[in-house]
Amino acid sequence: MPADNQPVPSVWARRPRRREQPALSRDRIVAEAVRLLDEEGLEALSMRSLGTRLNAGATSLYRHVAGKDELIELVVDEVYGEMRVPDPGDPAAWRKAAADCAHSLRAMVLRHPWVASVLGQAGLASLGPNLTRQSERMLALFQSAGFTLDEADQAMNTLIAYVVGMGVSEAAYLSVLARSGQSEQELLAGLRPAAEQAVQDHPRLREGYRARWDRDPGQVREENFTYGLERFLDGFQTRLAR
Amino acid sequence: MPADNQPVPSVWARRPRRREQPALSRDRIVAEAVRLLDEEGLEALSMRSLGTRLNAGATSLYRHVAGKDELIELVVDEVYGEMRVPDPGDPAAWRKAAADCAHSLRAMVLRHPWVASVLGQAGLASLGPNLTRQSERMLALFQSAGFTLDEADQAMNTLIAYVVGMGVSEAAYLSVLARSGQSEQELLAGLRPAAEQAVQDHPRLREGYRARWDRDPGQVREENFTYGLERFLDGFQTRLAR
DNA sequence: TCTTGATGCGAACACTGTATGCATCGAGAG
DNA sequence: CTCTCGATGCATACAGTGTTCGCATCAAGA
CATH class of the missing domain: 1.10.10.60 (Homeodomain-like)
Incomplete structure (x- = not known):
């Protein structure tokens, strides 16, 4: 011993x-x-x-x-890989292709609500392989529709900004929902009194809330997104027609 | 003693x-x-x-x-107060009014780059007095242009999503720039090799980079934003015309 | 003068990201 | 087989975080 x-x-x-x-x-x-x-x-x-x-x-x-920052960059590029960008095909079908692309990006952001939060911090500064690949494909898509490379780039940025912007507010809400452990109906019922009070002096907001309150929230969000997307596509279309 | x-x-x-x-x-x-x-x-x-x-x-x-979270909600609503939403005036002038509104929101986001980062986390869930006031005014603006309340609400959401989405990526870059202590030229010169390498297999991205590389970055961002904004306005104009 | 409710704050707790130095491993060399 | 060596895992430690608690101090009213 x-x-x-x-x-x-x-x-x-x-x-x-x-x-x-x-x-x-x-x-x-x-x-x-x-x-x-x-x-x-x-x-x-x-x-x-x-x-x-x-x-x-x-x-x-x-x-x-290297550290948490690099990890997050890797993680963001990883989920970018889930996006589906249609192959450039019939130029006349560009509108549907662009819409598919936007919906696919939106689906990715909603599947991973944390992405929107992270984009605000890490930004798109890091050019991961998935992001560059998908961007190249989107450029090809818009180019095939008849845009110059320059305009294709601007159109792409516009579309991404819109989808990400919508995703930011939705994702924040969805994160709260996910962590609350409640159903969406329960959560909304809890939020309702404060919301009613906050908009009581604003007739338009109030009426808008009331109209939306008893409808399916997911469907409301979907309609909202599609409405804006269609307006952007309208805008691109008038631009294409000179 | x-x-x-x-x-x-x-x-x-x-x-x-x-x-x-x-x-x-x-x-x-x-x-x-x-x-x-x-x-x-x-x-x-x-x-x-x-x-x-x-x-x-x-x-x-x-x-x-109450805590840091509440502080951040207060801070975000505070800067929302800086936004200028034009009074609803001549219905024919709605396009300029909406554009002014968007530029004002964008200016606020770029003046306070941290806002974009924070929105992803706090979300617009908290209905502060400034946010509600400004929203009400935006609804009034779009209503005066001829939209129904329902469409005015969707138009507002679309516009905000676009501006915030653009702000997210720009703000992240601007934050990096601010903390780097370098001039934008210096920073970009440092980033250039990695960027060139990342896009080397993607001809469209590469050409786009090259075309933009020696121009004034601020102006490029401004043009980019305005391009998308104009497409948005085009889209709503065709919608207004039934 | 005494009391009371509001306000400031030092100490402490449970976390976080990360640098450092040491233990251990698998595989190749002799 | 033995020895070595670079790669890998990890316990410890440090500075910094948000937040809670209890005590000290204050201004104002009774």
């Missing part, structure tokens, strides 16, 4: 072998981060919580990712 | 009288928060740093504000 009380390294205390679980990797980290964000929202993502989900220590992630 | 070494309360050690400086208040806190955000950006805002700027302790703020 040793005189000193140094902790004796024991076979039993030894940590399990490394390779009993799949090794950490950039891809695995990013994939798990997306899952965590989808399930628990943006502020639930910390290096510690992500590490735990991967059966790893928080600081282990730093071997594969 | 006391035997124990308890710190003897001394007249000299006494804290200065409370009212030698203006008392803390919600308004003063919000105003200083806006100043801090404008000068140092979103992540420089902490309850401690804000308290210090007000010659107060961090926790003192909690007497006037």
Whole structure:
């Protein structure tokens, strides 16, 4: 028996072998981060919580990712890959193609409500492979419709800005909804008194609220989005007709 | 002389009288928060740093504000007050009025780049007095142009979504620029190699970059915004004409 | 003069992102 | 087989965060 009380390294205390679980990797980290964000929202993502989900220590992630900022850039580019940009086909069908593209982008943003929050911070400054690929395809789409490259670029930016802008306000609401644990009806019922009071001196807002209050909220949002999208497409169309 | 070494309360050690400086208040806190955000950006805002700027302790703020979230809601509504929504006038002049409104909103977002970041998190869920007032005025504007209340509401949402969406990506870039301490030319020169490489396999993106690279970035952004805005207005004009 | 409700704030708690240094591993070299 | 070495995992530590709690201090009213 040793005189000193140094902790004796024991076979039993030894940590399990490394390779009993799949090794950490950039891809695995990013994939798990997306899952965590989808399930628990943006502020639930910390290096510690992500590490735990991967059966790893928080600081282990730093071997594969420069830091949280880089992780978020990777994660955003990852979900950009889910967007579907139609191939440029019949020029006459550009309007439907552009609409499909917008709806696809919107679907992605609503599937991952945290994206809208993150875009405001990280921005599109980082040119990930998915973003560049999708952008190139969108440019091709607008070009095939008859736009010059210059106008195609502006049209693309306009469309993205609109979809992201709509996504920002919707996503914030959806995040609150998701974390409230309530059904949308319950949440709205709770919010209603404060809302009624806030708009009581504003007849137009008040009437608008009242009209919308008992309709299906998801459908209202969908109609709202489609309405604006159609106006932009109208605008592009008059532009195409010189 | 006391035997124990308890710190003897001394007249000299006494804290200065409370009212030698203006008392803390919600308004003063919000105003200083806006100043801090404008000068140092979103992540420089902490309850401690804000308290210090007000010659107060961090926790003192909690007497006037429920927490950081509420503070941010107040701050966002505060800057909404800077937006100028034209009075509904000549129905024929609705297009210019709507454009003025959009430019005013855009100016506000670019003056306070942190707003775009915050909208993604706080959302427009909180109906502050300024937001409700401005919304009511925008509805009036679109109604006077000939839209039904229902369509006026959709038009307003579309316009806001577009401006905010454009603001999101620009503001993120502007924040990076502001904190880099470099001139925009310097910053872009540093970013250029990586950007060139990222788009090397995408001919349309590459050509677009090249065309824009040596122009005044501010003007490029302005043109981009105006282009989309005009398409939006075109779309609504064709809608108004049935 | 005494009381009372409002206000400021120091200390503490549970978090966060991340730098550092050490333990451990797998695979290749001799 | 043994030895070595770069890659990988991670415990510890640090500075900074939002927020709670309880105490000290104040201005004003009774």
